[in-house]
Amino acid sequence: MNSQSPTSNPQDGARPNSLGVGGWILGVVLAAASVGALLAQATQTPATPPTPQQPSEIQLVISGEPGTPPRYAVPDFLALSPDAADVAKTLGQVLWDDLNFEREFYMIPRDTYATIPVARTAEDVPFAAWRELGADAVVFGTVQKTDANTVRVQVRLFNVRSRQAVFQKEYTGSAANPRLYAHTVSDEIHQQQRALRGVARTKLAFASDRNRERIAGPVQNRDVKEVYIADYDGENVRRVTTNRQLNITPTWAPDARGIAYTSYRRGYPDIFIALIYQGIQETPTNGVGQNWLPIFSPDGTRICFTSNRDGNPELYVMNRDGSNVRRVTNNPAIDTTPTWSPNGTQIAFVSDRAGTPQIYIVGADGLNLRRITTNESWADRPTWSPAPFNEIAYTGRTGPGFDIKVYDLASGDTRQITFGEGSNESPAFSPNGRHIAFASTRSGRGTEIYTMGRDGKNVRQITRDGNNYTPSWSN
Amino acid sequence: MKRATILLMFVLAFTAACGKKKPATVAGVPPPSTAATAPTTPPAPPPRPAERVEDSVPVPAISEDTIANRSLEDLNRDSPFKPAFFGLDSAELDDAGRATVAANADIMKKYPTWVVTVEGHCDERGTAEYNLALGERRAVAVKTYLVALGVSPDRVRTVSYGKEFPFDTGHTETAWSKNRRAHFIITSK
Numbered sequence: 279m280n281s282q283s284p285t286s287n288p289q290d291g292a293r294p295n296s297l298g299v300g301g302w303i304l305g306v307v308l309a310a311a312s313v314g315a316l317l318a319q320a321t322q323t324p325a326t327p328p329t330p331q332q333p334s335e336i337q338l339v340i341s342g343e344p345g346t347p348p349r350y351a352v353p354d355f356l357a358l359s360p361d362a363a364d365v366a367k368t369l370g371q372v373l374w375d376d377l378n379f380e381r382e383f384y385m386i387p388r389d390t391y392a393t394i395p396v397a398r399t400a401e402d403v404p405f406a407a408w409r410e411l412g413a414d415a416v417v418f419g420t421v422q423k424t425d426a427n428t429v430r431v432q433v434r435l436f437n438v439r440s441r442q443a444v445f446q447k448e449y450t451g452s453a454a455n456p457r458l459y460a461h462t463v464s465d466e467i468h469q470q471q472r473a474l475r476g477v478a479r480t481k482l483a484f485a486s487d488r489n490r491e492r493i494a495g496p497v498q499n500r501d502v503k504e505v506y507i508a509d510y511d512g513e514n515v516r517r518v519t520t521n522r523q524l525n526i527t528p529t530w531a532p533d534a535r536g537i538a539y540t541s542y543r544r545g546y547p548d549i550f551i552a553l554i555y556q557g558i559q560e561t562p563t564n565g566v567g568q569n570w571l572p573i574f575s576p577d578g579t580r581i582c583f584t585s586n587r588d589g590n591p592e593l594y595v596m597n598r599d600g601s602n603v604r605r606v607t608n609n610p611a612i613d614t615t616p617t618w619s620p621n622g623t624q625i626a627f628v629s630d631r632a633g634t635p636q637i638y639i640v641g642a643d644g645l646n647l648r649r650i651t652t653n654e655s656w657a658d659r660p661t662w663s664p665a666p667f668n669e670i671a672y673t674g675r676t677g678p679g680f681d682i683k684v685y686d687l688a689s690g691d692t693r694q695i696t697f698g699e700g701s702n703e704s705p706a707f708s709p710n711g712r713h714i715a716f717a718s719t720r721s722g723r724g725t726e727i728y729t730m731g732r733d734g735k736n737v738r739q740i741t742r743d744g745n746n747y748t749p750s751w752s753n
Numbered sequence: 754m755k756r757a758t759i760l761l762m763f764v765l766a767f768t769a770a771c772g773k774k775k776p777a778t779v780a781g782v783p784p785p786s787t788a789a790t791a792p793t794t795p796p797a798p799p800p801r802p803a804e805r806v807e808d809s810v811p812v813p814a815i816s817e818d819t820i821a822n823r824s825l826e827d828l829n830r831d832s833p834f835k836p837a838f839f840g841l842d843s844a845e846l847d848d849a850g851r852a853t854v855a856a857n858a859d860i861m862k863k864y865p866t867w868v869v870t871v872e873g874h875c876d877e878r879g880t881a882e883y884n885l886a887l888g889e890r891r892a893v894a895v896k897t898y899l900v901a902l903g904v905s906p907d908r909v910r911t912v913s914y915g916k917e918f919p920f921d922t923g924h925t926e927t928a929w930s931k932n933r934r935a936h937f938i939i940t941s942k
Contacts, residue, residue, distance in 0.1 A: 496825065496826055496829030496830070496938055496939075497829065497918075497936075497938065498830070500918050501918075503917070524914070524917055524918075526881075526917065527881075527882065540885075542912075542914075545870075546910075546912045547912070547913070568889075568912070568913075570885050571882060571885065584885075584886065586889055590889075590890070590893075591886040591889060591890075612883070612886040612887070612890065614882065614883060614885070614886045615882040615883060628882070628883055630883075634842070635883045656842075656879070656880070656883075658879075658880035658882050659880060659881075659882050673880050678878070679878075680880060701877075703880055703881060704880075704881060704882070717881075747881060748881060748882070
């Protein structure tokens with residue numbers, strides 16, 4: 279589950295957090311049993327919204343006109359105390375953006391709400407005016423500062439036709455990061471309305487030279503790279519490493535509390551794990567060979583990585599604490615860049631054993647090797663999608679640069695989803711498999727992180743500061 | 754130090770004089786040549802814009818005493834070692850690369866206490882992840898040849914930086930060919 283809220287970080291007192299997950303529920307309108315029945319019917323495809331079973335009950339899932347997605351409106355939240363005005367505006371905008379991201383709803387642009395009277399209470403929401411604008415669903419939210427550091431946020435989602443609230447919750451907690459309340463509401467609405475695991479509370483980890491420091495040492499003009507994290511939308515950037523060396527290829531632990539990465543802080547590449555909410559650093563491979571490109575197994579108990587400990591780059595699997603190291607590949611060629619299958623039994627990786635870097639799959643026990651890519655001159659960074667999709671996204675050379683392609687394991691078909699806008703590398707799936715983060719030079723100003731749908735549409739630039747590489751998407 | 758200061762003053766005066774005569778023809782710094790040239794006989798300093806002088810003082814003919822007495826930082830800043838260059842996607846030393854490594858091996862034999870780290874680097878036309886392994890292979894190829902030439906393996910460490918540290922940040926074949934390299938760092942002497 280993804281519902282854990284980060285606890286406060288003792289090393290970083292400014293970190294916003296603890297959204298009152300304990301914030302009490304005002305009361306979801308329906309009995310739990312029929313909620314379950316409705317959710318079980320819902321699917322992740324927007325084309326077939328579930329139909330109500332009993333017209334006499336309140337219809338929990340808001341539908342649009344037949345064949346179209348429901349139309350949502352999210353006006354500014356209402357500030358119940360004068361000092362909450364900024365927060366109220368932020369919450370409305372962020373919730374609109376979050377709900378727009380999954381493309382499950384048609385989001386009515388916020389600049390068209392000007393003629394709609396502003397509701398002062400939940401009882402005077404102007405449903406007729408919203409209906410006139412074409413809205414099927416409208417959010418009414420309030421925010422109040424209960425003291426300097428605490429806010430109380432109330433949210434209702436109304437079915438504009440029935441004028442009934444199908445979702446209502448209240449949260450209290452820190453005022454430091456109000457965006458987190460909007461992210462939480464978005465994830466809960468996606469869950470309730472679409473049985474969809476949203477990504478609004480997920481984070482991206484990446485390597486960046488944005489602090490523009492130079493590495494101290496005998497060679498001049500070498501940029502420091504540190505590991506950073508940001509919310510999925512690029513906001514709320516935090517620096518994770520601070521050693522002023524080369525720190526690259528971060529990957530999230532499945533619990534979204536740890537990040538494994540490659541660091542040169544000892545003068546050679548080795549694997550480190552940062553437990554970001556505890557300020558603890560772990561070194562599972564301590565002192566054995568050079569090790570890089572770690573990636574956690576889906577259950578978080580093991581790490582697959584590349585090491586030259588036996589003379590050339592091979593894949594190994596170890597327990598998370600560094601014990602029980604087992605060699606997966608054994609070939610004089612390069613074997614590197616692993617990714618786990620969702621059930622943890624297979625590993626896709628890159629090898630140049632046929633002359634050029636190509637993608638292969640092997641069992642985690644080292645057996646049943648097979649080659650995946652056959653039409654690429656250079657393929658790298660396979661990343662296996664989460665269920666229900668059964669795909670491997672990767673980087674393929676397409677001329678002078680690279681593009682992102684997706685291989686469907688069931689059909690064996692490959693589709694290209696970026697098309698030569700800059701060079702595009704290092705794809706990483708979102709935890710619901712519907713989005714891909716990647717690094718691209720398309721802005722013309724260095725390398726930046728972007729996200730896009732798994733169909734290549736809805737490209738959004740996430741970073742704008744310095745160069746940013748090798749994204750990883752948290753659960 | 755005193756010697757460097759005198760040299761700097763000389764070069765400043767020299768370039769200032771040249772700069773006045775033909776300012777339009779001295780804009781660029783010539784790229785390093787891939788051909789192996791003897792490290793002890795650099796050409797006369799070319800005229801350069803005055804602001805570039807401080808970070809690239811031309812090296813005078815180096816006597817052995819000078820080398821032996823220099824600090825590690827100074828040695829690496831004006832290294833007697835030349836980088837070996839590689840072809841696209843390749844970790845094999847060609848004739849020029851072998852000649853460069855052989856010259857570097859001679860220097861290592863002349864200073865038998867030195868320990869070096871051979872850094873493997875790649876150009877941006879490979880992917881970030883795979884290049885970490887390709888750079889490793891380049892560094893190992895150089896180490897293997899050094900050992901074949903009689904250098905003790907204990908004196909050579911290897912590390913790959915993939916495409917993380919381009920020597921030339923340009924996006925041309927000229928830049929890329931400079932970035933596909935094995936770079937020697939003196940780590941102790």
